[in-house]
Amino acid sequence: MTLEQLITQTLAGLNYELVDFERAANGLMRVFIDHVDYENADKPIMIDDCEMASRQLTYVFEVENINYERLEVSSPGMDRPLKKLLDYARFAGLDANVKLKLPINGRKNFTGKLQGVNESADESAQLGLLFEHEGLEQVLEFGLADVDKARLVPVYNFKGKQK
Missing domain, CATH: 2.30.30.180 (Ribosome maturation factor RimP, C-terminal domain)
Known part of the structure; x- marks a missing residue:
């Protein structure tokens, strides 16, 4: 299973979708999430959402021995990337x-x-x-x-x- 598939599967269990992720210098991993429920598309990602996803991803990365130094989870922002x-x-x-x-x-x-x-x-x-x-x-x-x-x-x- 690739890292992207692992993150996608983990977030899906929390009712979030993976918008994008990147690995940067010094072991930084950035994960951008959004709500799966498109009917509430105006509902923004809040800090509680990021915290919940971060906590779950940290646990999964530890179990799967994914090497990283720091994890950042956030919304895709107003200039959201279009990937799919x-x-x-x-x-x-x-x-x-x-x-x-x-x-x-x-x-x-x-x-x-x-x-x-x-x-x-x-x-x-x-x-x-x-x-x-x-x-x-x-x-x-x-x-x-x-x-x-x-x-x-x-x-x-x-x-x-x-x-």
Whole structure:
């Protein structure tokens, strides 16, 4: 079992999903989690969620002899990475930055509105991004395998809670 599979399985038992993880210098391991329940998508990851996931992962890493020095568990943030087909379907209609592995018409970086996923739900599924280029709206179609990096564009609300 790979480390990613181990983390995914452990978090699934706590009703969290693994968004991303990275191993950094000096033994630092960062794990980004989100709620599995998409119907409460506005419910943010709180410190209690991170603490619960951290405690469980620490125990599992000890049992499985995973070498690390420090563990950080947090939310994916407002500029959440898009890694899986489900991410593109879940966040359809929101703005995203997409960087492709190979250029299309001399460009690799695109910013626009996610169009979701076509009918096919496998690795060959086509994704769409509506973007503006030279004053015209265009649709970029690409596959998940074509993506180098993709993140949501953060939307800041400085007004606070509305009554």
